[in-house]
Amino acid sequence: MINVAGRTFQWNELIEQVQVSSTGRNILQQLDNSPGVYRYRSFAELENTILIREQIMNAAKKLNNSSVSFAVFSETRANDRYWTITEQGGIRLRPGVKSSIAIRDIYQNGTAYAFECATAMIILYYYAALEYLGAETFDNYFKDLYLYSWVTDSDLALDIATAREPIPGDVVYFDNPDHRRPEWQGENAVFLGDDRYYGHGMGILSAEAMIEQLNLLGESSEVDATMLDKFVRPNFRHWMDLKYRNSSRSFRTTENRVILYQSIYHHNLCSISYPYYRTLLNTHHANQLKITMGQ
Numbered sequence: 001m002i003n004v005a006g007r008t009f010q011w012n013e014l015i016e017q018v019q020v021s022s023t024g025r026n027i028l029q030q031l032d033n034s035p036g037v038y039r040y041r042s043f044a045e046l047e048n049t050i051l052i053r054e055q056i057m058n059a060a061k062k063l064n065n066s067s068v069s070f071a072v073f074s075e076t077r078a079n080d081r082y083w084t085i086t087e088q089g090g091i092r093l094r095p096g097v098k099s100s101i102a103i104r105d106i107y108q109n110g111t112a113y114a115f116e117c118a119t120a121m122i123i124l125y126y127y128a129a130l131e132y133l134g135a136e137t138f139d140n141y142f143k144d145l146y147l148y149s150w151v152t153d154s155d156l157a158l159d160i161a162t163a164r165e166p167i168p169g170d171v172v173y174f175d176n177p178d179h180r181r182p183e184w185q186g187e188n189a190v191f192l193g194d195d196r197y198y199g200h201g202m203g204i205l206s207a208e209a210m211i212e213q214l215n216l217l218g219e220s221s222e223v224d225a226t227m228l229d230k231f232v233r234p235n236f237r238h239w240m241d242l243k244y245r246n247s248s249r250s251f252r253t254t255e256n257r258v259i260l261y262q263s264i265y266h267h268n269l270c271s272i273s274y275p276y277y278r279t280l281l282n283t284h285h286a287n288q289l290k291i292t293m294g295q
Contacts, residue, residue, distance in 0.1 A: 053169030070201030
């Protein structure tokens with residue numbers, strides 16, 4: 001169900017008010033058919049939300065066609081013209097390189113790159129943000145990129161949503177508790193609509209086929225893989241604030257920007273979900289707390 005500025009609209013009213021592509025119309029219909037309520041301040045916000053979802057889907061499809069490879073952290077590869085590989089298997093932007101150029105290179109020279117599937121999700125999010133914001137704005141906000149698992153620049157602003165069904169552009173997680181190898185403990189995948197999902201290392205498959213492939217990688221046939229009900233999506237309003245600079249609270253220029261990353265935590269666990277990464281990160285931070293008692 002869609003609510004705009006406090007009002008719920010019928011489908012025939014929505015399609016007259018919202019200007020979107022044919023793909024965007026399918027997204028609009030799934031939002032409208034959802035049992036949950038999706039609230040927007042204006043039709044412009046709704047249109048931009050749909051556009052961002054389209055950019056995420058396009059980024060996933062292009063990454064699928066880019067010839068990048070799947071690799072565990074110890075076998076990470078990247079074009080050394082733009083990136084260096086850290087000891088932990090992360091991909092760090094070289095000083096002086098524009099983020100927009102380096103992200104586009106992953107798509108243009110995919111054979112030079114190999115990374116695991118959580119890193120793939122972050123890469124396609126950056127590419128979607130680049131396409132939505134444009135190179136100048138993207139380079140202003142996203143500097144000193146570091147690609148490792150779910151480590152993100154804070155302005156990527158990822159959220160976790162719980163729902164019965166994903167909306168196209170959501171990142172879902174197929175959990176494989178019966179895996180033989182850690183890198184196949186699950187698969188992060190972008191929902192493309194029409195029961196199609198893109199997962200790095202697996203390609204574009206239906207949910208049934210994705211689960212079937214993961215089951216083949218299990219130790220037995222007793223425990224099936226399953227899609228979890230927690231989905232990842234960006235904070236759409238924050239991306240809009242970056243694009244239109246209409247929020248003094250969110251907008252930060254290059255000069256006054258302080259926080260680049262929420263945290264850099266190396267865990268060496270391939271193919272983990274974003275919710276699980278957040279749990280690991282919170283636990284790590286809790287263990288790092290030091291309490292000093294007064295004398």
